[in-house]
Each structure stands twice: as structure tokens, then as C-alpha cells.
Amino acid sequence: MNQSITIGLAALLVGGAGGFIIGNSGGSPEDADSGNSAMQAPAKLRPKSDRADDRVSDRSARAGARSMEEIMREPGQTARLQALIDMYAGMDADQLAEEAGKLDGLPMSDRILASVLLFSRWAEIDPQGALAYSKDMGMGGMFARPTILRSWASVDPVNAAKYFTENPSEFAGMGRGRGPGGDDGAELIAREWAKLDPDAALAWANGLDERSRGDAVVSVISELAASDPSRAAALAATLGEGDQARAYGEIAEQWARTDFAAAEAWIQTLSGDAKQRALSEAIGVLANSDPQAAASRIASLEAGDSRDRAIRDVASEWSRTDPAGAASWVASQETEDPGDAIRRVMGNWVSQDQAGALAFIESQPAGEVRDSATQSYLWMNRDGDPAESLALAETISDERDRSRAVGMTAARWMREDEAAARAYVESSTLLDDQMKERILSNDGDGGDRRFGGRGGR
Known part of the structure; x- marks a missing residue:
């Protein structure tokens, strides 16, 4: 075919x-x-x-x-x-x-x-x-x-x-976010058309209504960036602020795949949010081949979503080969959302070295890094001793996350040793009556799926 x-x-x-x-x-x-x-x-x-x-x-x-x-x-x-x-x-x-x-x-x-x-x-x-x-x-x-x-x-x-x-x-x-299929229909067509005739695709995209035009034009520019990033950058410069920032991010990602140095030099000519987004995307690409080199460039990013996204991408790739190093690096970063990055790390770490992952959790002070790491550890460690897992879950500082983790672990215990789990749940002071009822109902609908929360993302 x-x-x-x-x-x-x-x-x-x-x-x-x-x-x-x-x-x-x-x-x-x-x-x-x-x-x-x-x-x-x-x-x-x-x-x-x-x-x-x-x-x-x-x-x-x-x-x-x-x-x-x-x-x-x-x-x-x-x-x-x-x-x-x-x-x-x-x-x-x-x-x-x-x-x-x-x-x-x-x-x-x-x-x-x-x-x-x-x-x-x-x-x-x-x-x-x-x-x-x-x-x-x-x-x-x-x-x-x-x-x-x-x-x-x-x-x-x-x-x-x-x-x-x-x-x-x-x-x-x-x-995206509006139903099945991922991309808007105009985006799908524009991207495919751009592979064959970018000029015709761009002309069509520019003729769409306001709701679809921006996404379609950015799709064309993204596809063009894979073969002619300089031309793509020139087209992106003509867009409005919001679409321009997205287009610059797409260009940076595509360009960095083939020539990171050239992409980085181009990014330095940008400013504001567009620069931050483009640099974040380029760093994410570099992390695929050299996460530590990518980590060294995080300092160039300002605090905000772009920096948090880059930290997450670097941590995820780094943890594939060195989860301990990646976890220590994440814990040292000043970020508004360290939880997302540490969850990526723990997902890899638990499967490679469960004892090392647990030791890291126990070494961390109370806070979001420890809470997020604990939730991910409990989600991944399905074969752990339930009593020990519950003791760990109880150390989570955030009340809502703690209740969810305890509920998830107790529901799992119900399937292994209902009498012991029931005794724990009935005597627990960390679970409210509604949560206790959900766990004790043990209705066979998957139990811990009802308590998945952020740790299982």
C-alpha cells in the first residue's frame, strides 16, 4: 500500500x-x-x-x-x-x-x-x-x-x-480538549496539505474563519519548519501575538531536532513569552539526547509555565538512565509545579530501583516534591505490603492528596485481606465517613481506580 x-x-x-x-x-x-x-x-x-x-x-x-x-x-x-x-x-x-x-x-x-x-x-x-x-x-x-x-x-x-x-x-x-481526534479538522488538513504544497495550504488556511485560521496557519508553519525553518520563522513573524508564540514554539521544536545550535541562536533574537516558549520547546528536544546539557540551559528560562514544562521534559528523559540524579536535580529547582516533574521521575525510578525511590522519599522534607513522589510511588508499587504503603500514604501533607492515597491503598488491601483492611478503615481518623463507605462497599468496580488522583497520571 x-x-x-x-x-x-x-x-x-x-x-x-x-x-x-x-x-x-x-x-x-x-x-x-x-x-x-x-x-x-x-x-x-x-x-x-x-x-x-x-x-x-x-x-x-x-x-x-x-x-x-x-x-x-x-x-x-x-x-x-x-x-x-x-x-x-x-x-x-x-x-x-x-x-x-x-x-x-x-x-x-x-x-x-x-x-x-x-x-x-x-x-x-x-x-x-x-x-x-x-x-x-x-x-x-x-x-x-x-x-x-x-x-x-x-x-x-x-x-x-x-x-x-x-x-x-x-x-x-x-x-484538542473539545472531543475525540486530537487536532481540529482544519489543523489536520492544513498539516497534511503543507507536506505536499505549503503555499497552497497557507493560502487556504488564511482564508478560514477566525476560529480556525490561527490553528491551521500554525500547523502549516510547523510542517514547513521541518524543511525550511528560516522561511517558517519569517511567516510566523507576521502572526498575531498568541498565534505567533505557538508558531515560534513549533519552529523551535522542529529546528532543534536537526540543528540545535542554529535553533538556539535564532531563539536569542526573540523576546518575551515567544522566546520563553521557543526555548522551552528546544530544551525539551535536547533532553532526548543529552538531558544534562538540557538541564544546564534551564537557568535561561524565566519562572513560569515554559520553565516548568522544560523541567518536566528534562526530568522525564534524565530519569530513564539516572533517576536518582534526575530526582535530586528536580528537588533543587525553583519551580511553581515540581510535582509534575517528580511524578515523571518516580514513574521510571520505581520500576528500576524501588528501594532507592523509597529512600529518596524518606529523605525529603514535607512539601509538594515529597507528596507527589509518594503518590507516584504508591501508584506504581502495586505489590508492596499494604500496611507499609498505608503508613507511607499517611505522611502526605496535603489533606486531599493524603485522603486519596490512603483510600486507593486501602481499597487495594480490601481485595487482598478484607478483614485487616476493614479494621484499618473503620478505625482511621484520616478518612471521612463518605470515603470509608466507598472503600468498604468493595463493589468490585476496580477499587483503587476511584482514588487514582494525580499520582496515577
């Missing part, structure tokens, strides 16, 4: 949220002279009967002769993935619709894997058919549409954009 495959693990058919993308291997869309001319004279959609690949490889033919159930029983996740790609590559739109009807019969994890591949392929050869099918999927259709739209835009952004602007209600709810 030679078109892009968008793997948006947004739990397409099972109601999960969020997602991430695996792979983009290019495509062969029809070119557009510009964003405006493209919208005035959109490329004509090919008839459905002509959209299937003219020739199917031997491997695709072999895969097509097998059922989805057979493929899912094949050893090796990579082999299953390739077999599904091959099978769907050899199908026309009607066959894909028939296969989509079989998805509900698969276990959840298999259903997600198959559905994202199926709808990605379907969108490349018959996007409107795939969208029409998604309308009858209920809630699942809300999670399918971002994958369909992105895959369509990856091969035919002109018509994807035209359909999107003419049918906005079909994509309502898409967007």
Missing part, C-alpha cells in the same frame, strides 16, 4: 479518547496551483469504480484471500499489521465497507488496530463513502472521522478541504 497510513489510536470504535500517529509515507495527490484557485476549481473526484489500485501485488492478493480473523491469529504484531495493510490495499470501497461490518466481532485491541488501517485506506480511495459509513456508527463515528479526514487530506487535500468547509457539522467536536 503506497499511500499514507494514519494510525490514530483514538479508540475509534470503542469510545476511548486521544490518539497518536504512526507513519506517513507520502502519496500522489493531484496538484493545486494555489489555495484560492484550488477552492474555486477543485479537482474532480474520480468515480468509485476507478479508485481501487489498478494492480494488486502478489502479497496483497494472498492477504486478500485470508480473513481478518486469520490475520489476527498470526504470530507477531508487525506481521499482522503488514498483512492487514496488504489485505485492505487490494480491496475496493464496497469490499472495505463489508470488512468494516466485521469489526465489532473483534476483541477491543484487534478492533482498534484493524479499524484505523481500514478507515485510512478507505479514505484514500472513497473518502465520502467512508464518511457516510461513519455516520451510522454512533459514538464510534466521532472517533473514525479524524482518521478519515486526515487520510483523505494526505492524498487529496483540495477536495478534503472543500468537503470540510461545506460540511462543518460533520466534524463538530473534533479538536
Whole structure:
């Protein structure tokens, strides 16, 4: 299959949220002279009967002769993935619709894997058919549409954009923090279009309404920054303050991946919040390869969200190889939110050296670092002695966090030794009556999930 495959693990058919993308291997869309001319004279959609690949490889033919159930029983996740790609590559739109009807019969994890591949392929050869099918999927259709739209835009952004602007209600709810799918539809199209023709993508993005324009333009600039950061920076300089800061952050991240020194030099020409955000993003990238070098640049950041974010990114990467060093560094930083960073560290540390993680907690004075580290330790240490874990939970200084951690640990104990846990809960002075009732109900709904809190994030 030679078109892009968008793997948006947004739990397409099972109601999960969020997602991430695996792979983009290019495509062969029809070119557009510009964003405006493209919208005035959109490329004509090919008839459905002509959209299937003219020739199917031997491997695709072999895969097509097998059922989805057979493929899912094949050893090796990579082999299953390739077999599904091959099978769907050899199908026309009607066959894909028939296969989509079989998805509900698969276990959840298999259903997600198959559905994202199926709808990605379907969108490349018959996007409107795939969208029409998604309308009858209920809630699942809300999670399918971002994958369909992105895959369509990856091969035919002109018509994807035209359909999107003419049918906005079909994509309502898409967007970061506003519903399934992650990015807003305009962002998805703009990003994919920019990979093929950044000038046309930018022209289209600039013609959108005020609500969508900024996000779409920033997406184009972000994509352009991967190949031409200087040009991207020049375009970002023309944006309003809020969009400009976001665009500069995207440019800094992309530029730092290929040439950190050049990105850092450019960042020094900026000022204000834009500079802080860009530097934070660049430091986050540097942390992937050299967390200690990244840590040395934290002092260049002013107190605030950008600095806290950079500390979190550095701590997370550093703790993969040296959690003790990362934890000590975080504890020495002046930050408004040390808890997020130390939680990242403890997540790695407990799995590597449980005793060392506990010793760090015990060495810390009362405060947010200790509280956050303790919550993460308790969340990760599922096999620890419940009585010892409860004693540790009781040392958390924040009343709400302490009650949550105690409740989580006691609920877990209820499943291991109900009599001992019940005696503890009934005599506890740290739990209110409502919390005691929730724990003692032991209704089998997962117990500690009800008390997850920040430590489990």
C-alpha cells in the first residue's frame, strides 16, 4: 500500500479518547496551483469504480484471500499489521465497507488496530463513502472521522478541504480538549496539505474563519519548519501575538531536532513569552539526547509555565538512565509545579530501583516534591505490603492528596485481606465517613481506580 497510513489510536470504535500517529509515507495527490484557485476549481473526484489500485501485488492478493480473523491469529504484531495493510490495499470501497461490518466481532485491541488501517485506506480511495459509513456508527463515528479526514487530506487535500468547509457539522467536536481526534479538522488538513504544497495550504488556511485560521496557519508553519525553518520563522513573524508564540514554539521544536545550535541562536533574537516558549520547546528536544546539557540551559528560562514544562521534559528523559540524579536535580529547582516533574521521575525510578525511590522519599522534607513522589510511588508499587504503603500514604501533607492515597491503598488491601483492611478503615481518623463507605462497599468496580488522583497520571 503506497499511500499514507494514519494510525490514530483514538479508540475509534470503542469510545476511548486521544490518539497518536504512526507513519506517513507520502502519496500522489493531484496538484493545486494555489489555495484560492484550488477552492474555486477543485479537482474532480474520480468515480468509485476507478479508485481501487489498478494492480494488486502478489502479497496483497494472498492477504486478500485470508480473513481478518486469520490475520489476527498470526504470530507477531508487525506481521499482522503488514498483512492487514496488504489485505485492505487490494480491496475496493464496497469490499472495505463489508470488512468494516466485521469489526465489532473483534476483541477491543484487534478492533482498534484493524479499524484505523481500514478507515485510512478507505479514505484514500472513497473518502465520502467512508464518511457516510461513519455516520451510522454512533459514538464510534466521532472517533473514525479524524482518521478519515486526515487520510483523505494526505492524498487529496483540495477536495478534503472543500468537503470540510461545506460540511462543518460533520466534524463538530473534533479538536484538542473539545472531543475525540486530537487536532481540529482544519489543523489536520492544513498539516497534511503543507507536506505536499505549503503555499497552497497557507493560502487556504488564511482564508478560514477566525476560529480556525490561527490553528491551521500554525500547523502549516510547523510542517514547513521541518524543511525550511528560516522561511517558517519569517511567516510566523507576521502572526498575531498568541498565534505567533505557538508558531515560534513549533519552529523551535522542529529546528532543534536537526540543528540545535542554529535553533538556539535564532531563539536569542526573540523576546518575551515567544522566546520563553521557543526555548522551552528546544530544551525539551535536547533532553532526548543529552538531558544534562538540557538541564544546564534551564537557568535561561524565566519562572513560569515554559520553565516548568522544560523541567518536566528534562526530568522525564534524565530519569530513564539516572533517576536518582534526575530526582535530586528536580528537588533543587525553583519551580511553581515540581510535582509534575517528580511524578515523571518516580514513574521510571520505581520500576528500576524501588528501594532507592523509597529512600529518596524518606529523605525529603514535607512539601509538594515529597507528596507527589509518594503518590507516584504508591501508584506504581502495586505489590508492596499494604500496611507499609498505608503508613507511607499517611505522611502526605496535603489533606486531599493524603485522603486519596490512603483510600486507593486501602481499597487495594480490601481485595487482598478484607478483614485487616476493614479494621484499618473503620478505625482511621484520616478518612471521612463518605470515603470509608466507598472503600468498604468493595463493589468490585476496580477499587483503587476511584482514588487514582494525580499520582496515577
